[in-house]
Amino acid sequence: MREVAIVSAGMTRFGELWESSLRDLFAEAALEALAAAKVDRLDSIVVGCMSGGQFVGQEHIGPLMADQIGMAGVAATHVESACASGGVALRTAFLEVASGASDLVLAAGVEKMTDGADVTAVLATAADQELEAFHGITFPGLYAMIARAHMQANGTTEEDLAWVAVKNHRHGALNPKAQFAREVKLEEVMKSSMVSDPLRLLCCSPVSDGAAAVLLCPLEHAKRYTDHPVKIRGTGLATSTMALADRKDPAFLDAVQLSGERAYKMAGVGPADIQVAEVHDCFAIAEICCIEALGLVEKGAGRHAARTGLTALGGKIPVNTSGGLKSKGHPVGATGIAQAIEIFEQLRGGAGARQVKGARIGLAQNMGGSGASSVVHVFEGV
Amino acid sequence: MREVAIVSAGMTRFGELWESSLRDLFAEAALEALAAAKVDRLDSIVVGCMSGGQFVGQEHIGPLMADQIGMAGVAATHVESACASGGVALRTAFLEVASGASDLVLAAGVEKMTDGADVTAVLATAADQELEAFHGITFPGLYAMIARAHMQANGTTEEDLAWVAVKNHRHGALNPKAQFAREVKLEEVMKSSMVSDPLRLLCCSPVSDGAAAVLLCPLEHAKRYTDHPVKIRGTGLATSTMALADRKDPAFLDAVQLSGERAYKMAGVGPADIQVAEVHDCFAIAEICCIEALGLVEKGAGRHAARTGLTALGGKIPVNTSGGLKSKGHPVGATGIAQAIEIFEQLRGGAGARQVKGARIGLAQNMGGSGASSVVHVFEGV
Numbered sequence: 001m002r003e004v005a006i007v008s009a010g011m012t013r014f015g016e017l018w019e020s021s022l023r024d025l026f027a028e029a030a031l032e033a034l035a036a037a038k039v040d041r042l043d044s045i046v047v048g049c050m051s052g053g054q055f056v057g058q059e060h061i062g063p064l065m066a067d068q069i070g071m072a073g074v075a076a077t078h079v080e081s082a083c084a085s086g087g088v089a090l091r092t093a094f095l096e097v098a099s100g101a102s103d104l105v106l107a108a109g110v111e112k113m114t115d116g117a118d119v120t121a122v123l124a125t126a127a128d129q130e131l132e133a134f135h136g137i138t139f140p141g142l143y144a145m146i147a148r149a150h151m152q153a154n155g156t157t158e159e160d161l162a163w164v165a166v167k168n169h170r171h172g173a174l175n176p177k178a179q180f181a182r183e184v185k186l187e188e189v190m191k192s193s194m195v196s197d198p199l200r201l202l203c204c205s206p207v208s209d210g211a212a213a214v215l216l217c218p219l220e221h222a223k224r225y226t227d228h229p230v231k232i233r234g235t236g237l238a239t240s241t242m243a244l245a246d247r248k249d250p251a252f253l254d255a256v257q258l259s260g261e262r263a264y265k266m267a268g269v270g271p272a273d274i275q276v277a278e279v280h281d282c283f284a285i286a287e288i289c290c291i292e293a294l295g296l297v298e299k300g301a302g303r304h305a306a307r308t309g310l311t312a313l314g315g316k317i318p319v320n321t322s323g324g325l326k327s328k329g330h331p332v333g334a335t336g337i338a339q340a341i342e343i344f345e346q347l348r349g350g351a352g353a354r355q356v357k358g359a360r361i362g363l364a365q366n367m368g369g370s371g372a373s374s375v376v377h378v379f380e381g382v
Numbered sequence: 383m384r385e386v387a388i389v390s391a392g393m394t395r396f397g398e399l400w401e402s403s404l405r406d407l408f409a410e411a412a413l414e415a416l417a418a419a420k421v422d423r424l425d426s427i428v429v430g431c432m433s434g435g436q437f438v439g440q441e442h443i444g445p446l447m448a449d450q451i452g453m454a455g456v457a458a459t460h461v462e463s464a465c466a467s468g469g470v471a472l473r474t475a476f477l478e479v480a481s482g483a484s485d486l487v488l489a490a491g492v493e494k495m496t497d498g499a500d501v502t503a504v505l506a507t508a509a510d511q512e513l514e515a516f517h518g519i520t521f522p523g524l525y526a527m528i529a530r531a532h533m534q535a536n537g538t539t540e541e542d543l544a545w546v547a548v549k550n551h552r553h554g555a556l557n558p559k560a561q562f563a564r565e566v567k568l569e570e571v572m573k574s575s576m577v578s579d580p581l582r583l584l585c586c587s588p589v590s591d592g593a594a595a596v597l598l599c600p601l602e603h604a605k606r607y608t609d610h611p612v613k614i615r616g617t618g619l620a621t622s623t624m625a626l627a628d629r630k631d632p633a634f635l636d637a638v639q640l641s642g643e644r645a646y647k648m649a650g651v652g653p654a655d656i657q658v659a660e661v662h663d664c665f666a667i668a669e670i671c672c673i674e675a676l677g678l679v680e681k682g683a684g685r686h687a688a689r690t691g692l693t694a695l696g697g698k699i700p701v702n703t704s705g706g707l708k709s710k711g712h713p714v715g716a717t718g719i720a721q722a723i724e725i726f727e728q729l730r731g732g733a734g735a736r737q738v739k740g741a742r743i744g745l746a747q748n749m750g751g752s753g754a755s756s757v758v759h760v761f762e763g764v
Contacts, residue, residue, distance in 0.1 A: 053507050057515065058507055059432060059433055060462070060624065060751050063755045064624045067622075073636075075619035077463065077473075079460065080441060080442075080444075080462060081442065081445070081458075095477050098483065122435075125439050129438065129439050130405075239449065240445065240449075368445065373444060373445045373458065
């Protein structure tokens with residue numbers, strides 16, 4: 001298997017971007033990534049998008065996007081894994097380069113969520129249609145159940161959840177691409193309206209438009225395109241049951257653990273080696289569960305991590321320095337690539353005010369549904 | 383890059399399968415493929431499906447299907463390229479095995495189209511939403527324009543189109559899995575109702591439910607699972623403009639040509655080496671255009687191929703021995719895998735009454751939209 005590197009990145013601002021369509025968003029991010037590497041040709045494009053069909057009436061996303069950037073002809077593939085679509089796109093592109101089939105592959109993610117679709121209903125199609133969605137439950141409800149189970153098992157409190165939001169907004173306030181680039185106070189979070197008990201509005205990620213793209217090539221070619229490439233050392237993809245009720249412990253995200261183990265094994269590292277991480281905080285409770293499942297903290301200890309500063313900038317293992325899904329925004333198909341971009345910048349010293357000093361090894365974890373799919377990548381600055 | 387083989391296959395009957403849901407269809411095909419190879423574990427699943435979201439309110443197809451066959455945990459990826467989703471799933475699975483990342487990968491395709499969705503409107507989301515679908519054109523209209531352009535350039539007649547249907551139904555009559563396993567007469571086709579001038583009902587593929595799956599592994603492991611593996615010698619994926627009107631010649635499918643050239647090059651063969659082929663006959667005119675673009679006949683000569691028997695069973699280069707999309711049915715996400723299965727069986731001597739004697743090298747070509755994406759695989763019996 002060939003070694004693979006990321007050599008450039010491009011990303012739109014995340015937010016309610018009324019002036020930009022699905023294809024506009026993709027093109028902005030893709031062309032920025034191509035320009036940064038001074039590249040005007042590609043062998044292949046892999047695009048993550050959860051549901052162009054339901055959100056904006058557009059399937060066949062691969063060729064559409066190739067055409068939109070003037071590259072009709074190039075190979076193009078669309079992958080979907082709900083909110084993990086971006087991370088799975090990165091993995092698919094990685095395997096294409098690793099196999100030797102392609103040398104220059106753009107891995108991108110995009111979603112246009114604010115064009116009038118019933119967003120909560122569309123997102124609910126990522127749950128089990130027969131066992132969950134049909135009966136009316138949506139994702140705030142599913143994650144509220146995860147939160148309740150975590151509270152019961154570990155004594156987690158509403159305030160523990162709120163601290164995750166406070167920390168991630170503090171990070172996001174330093175990110176000019178973030179949808180909500182501003183700090184929030186603990187009491188604001190605790191007083192925000194209840195969405196699905198115990199999850200309050202400020203513990204939930206927003207509805208967003210946006211796109212992100214990274215350019216991959218064999219590591220041995222990387223210096224042609226940048227002085228500071230970042231190597232993809234490991235990839236891990238795993239699944240769990242679709243329905244939350246089918247899991248032994250709803251507060252433990254087994255697909256996250258399994259995807260992490262696979263990525264660590266391939267990378268030849270362990271959780272203790274990770275110096276900066278982006279994890280899937282679609283709801284505050286998700287960040288707590290994810291850092292536990294990835295072994296970044298002990299099982300049951302995740303509830304303390306944000307409050308004590310362990311996972312804050314300046315802490316032992318900064319998590320979601322980008323602001324996370326919570327503050328940066330969550331255009332679902334784009335999220336996994338945006339996470340990879342944050343780690344890419346951190347490992348090449350390009351994260352500006354959010355820079356984790358001396359970070360050399362980092363991780364991005366992207367999740368679909370209530371944890372039925374999870375994909376982890378381990379990166380190293382070279 | 384590792385060499386890759388198909389070692390087993392499974393497939394539902396194609397048709398209006400009222401008793402089976404999306405997940406039921408997948409499981410039937412997947413479990414048949416696993417049983418045939420006596421395998422009870424997988425490293426990864428790649429599923430092609432055009433639009434679970436729009437057809438049956440279900441996204442997140444990868445983990446759902448892993449869960450449905452009792453394999454929650456395994457890596458699972460869903461790919462979409464409209465009606466080429468199955469072919470792109472095969473390619474994605476091929477690259478995963480070729481890379482060395484996985485040893486046992488199930489490549490599957492599935493679609494459930496008869497559950498009440500407005501099928502023509504859903505399929506139209508594979509066209510360009512802004513330049514085509516928004517203005518009301520659907521695929522029968524787009525292919526009718528391709529047919530008119532082909533008629534104007536080459537003198538193609540309605541009867542030439544009808545002969546494609548007659549030939550493919552003659553083949554499909556020998557296929558117990560086909561949706562319309564019966565012959566049709568030329569005059570029946572010519573008298574069938576006009577769908578979109580010059581395309582009559584019997585020149586259009588039907589609306590179908592179905593699933594298909596093949597098991598891939600490194601060629602060097604193949605004999606563990608079967609005495610008659612089939613090697614994947616080449617894969618080629620290409621795109622064209624999304625909108626038909628943006629192409630220089632609407633009657634020439636340039637993505638089909640390009641995907642074919644890429645697959646031939648990788649396989650080290652040319653069109654003259656192909657002994658049996660499945661091509662994407664969603665409408666009769668598509669088969670004519672595809673065999674021309676793939677170089678199986680001269681440009682402009684495609685119109686004669688079915689009538690003269692060149693592409694019939696017993697002819698020089700039998701095309702769509704399965705019955706094609708026309709007679710076998712076209713559950714869009716499943717089609718590309720079903721095509722691969724027909725060639726798999728032909729190259730291992732398992733095609734029964736449809737067997738092409740002594741076939742050693744074959745090809746499958748699967749297309750999305752009005753030809754905005756096309757994927758070709760070249761296979762060899764070993």
